[in-house]
Every structure is written in structure tokens, then in C-alpha cells.
Amino acid sequence: MAAKVISFSNQKGGVGKTTSCVNIAAQIANKGNKKVLMIDMDPQGNATSGLGLTKSKIKKTIYDVIIGKCDIKEAVIKTKFKNLSVVPATIDLAGAEIELYELEEDANFTKLALDSIKNDYDYIFIDCPPSLGMLTVNALSISDGIVIPMQCEFYSLEGMSQLLNTVKKIRQLYNPGLQIVGILLTxxxxxxxxxxxxxxxLKKYYAELLFKVPISRTVRISEAPGYGEPICYHDPYGKGALEYAAVSKELMMRI
Ligand SMILES: Nc1ncnc2c1ncn2[C@@H]1O[C@H](COP(=O)(O)OP(=O)(O)O)[C@@H](O)[C@H]1O
Ligand SMILES: [Mg+2]
Known part of the structure; x- marks a missing residue:
């Protein structure tokens, strides 16, 4: 069966997109025993370093794939973690945002094509940048679902309606099947x-979209990327790992 493609997206920065994407990808790959690919779509490359990859040693990135320089297969790197591969990103991806606008004008507009690898994985998770620009639009256009990580702050509520409007537009223009998998409190x-x-x-308006278990703020979760380890390896029996395990389970039931 073809992989389910799920984007982690929210135009706000620092809300736990990368942390959730990395930890859920690793959890499902490790404990769920599924084949998982994580695609880093953020020029900051946090998900890439969070999995312990050294950016200076990387040869091919998602940028090369997006501009049509190589097939995505050539950019896949196997991580040291069970069942988990990654297509990395580095800062050169920042240029793609502009180039995609220009490319869209002509017929050779390269949308991120996953067809050649979809049968190699059970899940493909995409870590989106903190904007609703071309990279995010591209990711959502090719996704089966979106997970929306958010912090419990006042401005998050404003951002949520904007994001849900974008989802509506993407459905109308490119991808009618885009499912909101859930809103994850981080x-x-x-x-x-x-x-x-x-x-x-949130419960008033989006009760059925909320994941049952929120992710607590913990020191272990925030320190794990510094060790280049997902939480299910860094602190497997801690609160954070248990919560991400529960969310991963719920996610697999939802999509
Ligand atoms: N549950 C958590 N507990 C403590 N710190 C967290 C937690 N989730 C994320 N963080 C920290 O918050 C910051 C922003 O998270 P990140 O996942 O990079 O957000 P985003 O990808 O949305 O910008 C990072 O420094 C990360 O380590
Ligand atoms: Mg991020």
C-alpha cells in the first residue's frame, strides 16, 4: 500500500512542529514497526539536525528534489534509528521559496513528486516551515493529512482560523482530499x-479535532535534539515519550 503522507504545519514558529514531527516519526518507525520517511521542508533544517545528521556532510537535499535536480530517491538518507529515513534540508532551501514562484509561471513547475517512493514506506511525514508560503502549499498539496501542533496561547487561536482557511483553499485549488488529522497541544x-x-x-470550536493527549512541556523533550535523538530513544520511559507514544497511536487510528 502507498504511504500516508502527513504534513506538520502551522505558520507560527516555535510551536512544536519539528519536535512533534521528529518524535512521532521515530515512535511510529520504532515501536509501531512501520517504515517511515521524514522530509525536512524547513530551510532551518532543525529536523535534520534533530535526527543527528551533520549538515555540512549532506550532499543532496530536498532543495535539489524540488528544483528537479534529482529524484527524491537519491536524497534519502537512512538514519541510525530503526525504520527511519530522512530527506534532509539545509539553508539553500530558503531560495526555493522564490524559485517556486518563478517556476510556477512555466510548464516545468516541479511539484515535489513522491510517486517514486510512496510504495517504499508506510508513512511519510513532512516538517513544514513557519509560513504559509510556497513550500507549505506544495507540502499540503501532496499530503493526505495535516497535523497542526499548537501552543496554548491567545494568539494561537487567531492563527488557527487563518490556518484552517488555508486548508480550505488548498482543498479547493489542489487537493480536495486533504484531511485534518488533528490539532496537537504542545x-x-x-x-x-x-x-x-x-x-x-478550542473545545468549543474544534473538539473533535483535538488529540486526546497533550504534550507536556518537559526538559527532556527540549534537550533531546541536542543529542540528535528522538525522545523515544533519549528518554524512553519519560513523560514526553509516553505522551508522544499515545499521540502516535491516535494518529495511526485517525488516518
Ligand atoms: N514539549 C516540549 N517541552 C519543552 N520544550 C519543547 C517542547 N516542544 C518543543 N520544545 C522546544 O520549543 C522550541 C520550539 O520547538 P520546535 O519544535 O522547533 O517548533 P517549530 O518547529 O514549530 O518552530 C524548541 O527549542 C523545542 O526544543
Ligand atoms: Mg520547525
């Missing part, structure tokens, strides 16, 4: 009044 602290107010608001 860096959660249930003792804060604001957190509870935001959660109450």
Missing part, C-alpha cells in the same frame, strides 16, 4: 489559567 502546562482558557475555547 508545551502544555495544565496548571496555567491561560492554558485552560485556551483549551476551553
Amino acid at each position: 508545551m502544555y502546562n495544565g496548571r496555567l489559567t491561560l492554558t485552560n482558557q485556551v483549551v476551553a475555547e
Whole structure:
């Protein structure tokens, strides 16, 4: 069966997109025993370094794939983690945002093509940049689903309606089948009044979209990328790993 393609997207930065993408990808690959590919679509390349890859040693990246310089197969790197491969990103991807605008004008517009690898994996997870630009539009156009990580802050609510509008537009223009897999609360602290107010608001409008388990703010989750390890390897029995395991399970049931 062809892989399910899922983008982790939110135009706000620092909300836990990369952290969630890396940790859910690794969890499903390791404990779920599924073949997983993670595509880093953010020029900052945080997901790439979070999996322990050294950027200076990388030869082919998602940028080369997007501009049509190589097939995605050639850019796949096997990580040291079970069942987990990655297509890395480096800062050169920042240029792609502009080039994609120009390319779209002519017939050779290269959309990120996953056809050649879709049968090699069970899940393909895409870590999107913090914007709703061409890279994100491309990712969402080829995705079966979107996971929306968000922090429990007031501005997150404003951002959410904007993001859901974008999803609507993508459905109309490019990808009618795009499913919202769920909204994932990150860096959660249930003792804060604001957190509870935001959660109450979210439940009013998006109750069925919320993942049942929020991801708590923990030191172990934030330090793991520094070791180049997903949380299920860095601290397998800690709170963060258990929460990401629960979310991974729910995600697999939802899509
Ligand atoms: N559950 C968490 N607990 C503690 N720190 C977290 C947690 N999730 C993310 N972080 C930290 O918050 C920062 C932003 O997270 P990141 O995943 O890079 O967000 P994004 O990809 O949306 O920009 C990072 O420094 C990350 O380590
Ligand atoms: Mg990120």
C-alpha cells in the first residue's frame, strides 16, 4: 500500500512542529514497526539536525528534489534509528521559496513528486516551515493529512482560523482530499489559567479535532535534539515519550 503522507504545519514558529514531527516519526518507525520517511521542508533544517545528521556532510537535499535536480530517491538518507529515513534540508532551501514562484509561471513547475517512493514506506511525514508560503502549499498539496501542533496561547487561536482557511483553499485549488488529522497541544502546562482558557475555547470550536493527549512541556523533550535523538530513544520511559507514544497511536487510528 502507498504511504500516508502527513504534513506538520502551522505558520507560527516555535510551536512544536519539528519536535512533534521528529518524535512521532521515530515512535511510529520504532515501536509501531512501520517504515517511515521524514522530509525536512524547513530551510532551518532543525529536523535534520534533530535526527543527528551533520549538515555540512549532506550532499543532496530536498532543495535539489524540488528544483528537479534529482529524484527524491537519491536524497534519502537512512538514519541510525530503526525504520527511519530522512530527506534532509539545509539553508539553500530558503531560495526555493522564490524559485517556486518563478517556476510556477512555466510548464516545468516541479511539484515535489513522491510517486517514486510512496510504495517504499508506510508513512511519510513532512516538517513544514513557519509560513504559509510556497513550500507549505506544495507540502499540503501532496499530503493526505495535516497535523497542526499548537501552543496554548491567545494568539494561537487567531492563527488557527487563518490556518484552517488555508486548508480550505488548498482543498479547493489542489487537493480536495486533504484531511485534518488533528490539532496537537504542545508545551502544555495544565496548571496555567491561560492554558485552560485556551483549551476551553478550542473545545468549543474544534473538539473533535483535538488529540486526546497533550504534550507536556518537559526538559527532556527540549534537550533531546541536542543529542540528535528522538525522545523515544533519549528518554524512553519519560513523560514526553509516553505522551508522544499515545499521540502516535491516535494518529495511526485517525488516518
Ligand atoms: N514539549 C516540549 N517541552 C519543552 N520544550 C519543547 C517542547 N516542544 C518543543 N520544545 C522546544 O520549543 C522550541 C520550539 O520547538 P520546535 O519544535 O522547533 O517548533 P517549530 O518547529 O514549530 O518552530 C524548541 O527549542 C523545542 O526544543
Ligand atoms: Mg520547525
